[in-house]
Amino acid sequence: MTELLRVQHVSKRFGGVIAVQDVNFTMRQGEILGLMGANGAGKTTLFSMIAGNVATTSGQIHFEGKLVPARPDLACRLGVARTFQIVRPFPGMTVLENCLIGTLYGSGRQKNLQAARKTCRTLLDELGLGAQADKPAASLTLAGRKRLEIARALSTHPKLLLLDEVLAGLNATEVNEALSLIQQLKQHYGLSIIIIEHVMKVLMRMSDRIVVMHDGHQLMEGTPAEVGNDPRVIRAYLGEQKNVRAA
Numbered sequence: 001m002t003e004l005l006r007v008q009h010v011s012k013r014f015g016g017v018i019a020v021q022d023v024n025f026t027m028r029q030g031e032i033l034g035l036m037g038a039n040g041a042g043k044t045t046l047f048s049m050i051a052g053n054v055a056t057t058s059g060q061i062h063f064e065g066k067l068v069p070a071r072p073d074l075a076c077r078l079g080v081a082r083t084f085q086i087v088r089p090f091p092g093m094t095v096l097e098n099c100l101i102g103t104l105y106g107s108g109r110q111k112n113l114q115a116a117r118k119t120c121r122t123l124l125d126e127l128g129l130g131a132q133a134d135k136p137a138a139s140l141t142l143a144g145r146k147r148l149e150i151a152r153a154l155s156t157h158p159k160l161l162l163l164d165e166v167l168a169g170l171n172a173t174e175v176n177e178a179l180s181l182i183q184q185l186k187q188h189y190g191l192s193i194i195i196i197e198h199v200m201k202v203l204m205r206m207s208d209r210i211v212v213m214h215d216g217h218q219l220m221e222g223t224p225a226e227v228g229n230d231p232r233v234i235r236a237y238l239g240e241q242k243n244v245r246a247a
């Protein structure tokens with residue numbers, strides 16, 4: 001499969017805090033890559049650098065062979081879109097208008113407003129938000145706002161979707177629904193996905209490969225089975241006795 005993303009010796013320092021240190025991995029087109037790590041491990045900072053929200057202190061990130069600039073608008077035009085852990089809709093705009101912005105200005109920029117509206121309605125239908133399309137974003141439930149966050153990212157027509165804890169705060173039924181939805185969207189839009197998720201069982205189930213972060217470092221990279229059985233991961237997250245898959 002074709003290489004999509006290359007993260008090379010990437011580090012980020014915020015003043016005296018080293019949030020990410022010398023992280024290296026590649027990702028193939030069509031993969032689902034899990035990003036695992038405890039609070040403060042550096043996962044979101046890594047996302048922010050891949051999405052161009054934050055500049056690297058050192059190292060480089062290439063997407064389809066092109067250097068990802070430290071500008072989210074330009075990274076978006078390359079085909080990278082992200083969600084935020086704390087959802088960021090424009091609350092006063094309707095659900096549809098929130099998506100229109102991405103469709104009109106993202107990587108697949110549609111010039112025609114009517115066509116863009118149609119695209120957004122189809123997308124919102126797929127995400128189960130069709131009935132809410134003309135309501136204000138602020139009126140959605142948490143599960144609805146999480147779906148809108150995904151819709152907003154997809155509206156930019158990305159090739160790589162970065163999902164930052166989109167399942168957090170959802171109940172068991174909502175988590176299962178969201179997982180099937182993500183799989184469907186991946187197939188339909190031919191997406192590659194990097195997912196940050198604290199529920200390990202979910203991450204293990206979804207991911208083709210997992211990169212494990214610990215205190216800003218990359219602890220290891222491997223298949224879910226390799227990660228679940230790795231003594232370093234077990235030591236870092238669960239103590240000596242347990243197995244990650246039992247968590």
Ligand SMILES: Nc1ncnc2c1ncn2[C@@H]1O[C@H](COP(=O)(O)OP(=O)(O)OP(=O)(O)O)[C@@H](O)[C@H]1O
Pocket residue numbers: 014017018019020037038039040041042043044045046
């Ligand atoms: N803008 C910032 N300024 C200063 N320090 C920051 C900034 N952003 C992140 N950090 C620090 O960098 C480290 C990594 O944070 P980051 O949010 O990337 O971790 P995380 O793995 O995503 O954690 P969580 O699972 O809690 O979201 C933490 O020590 C955090 O306090």
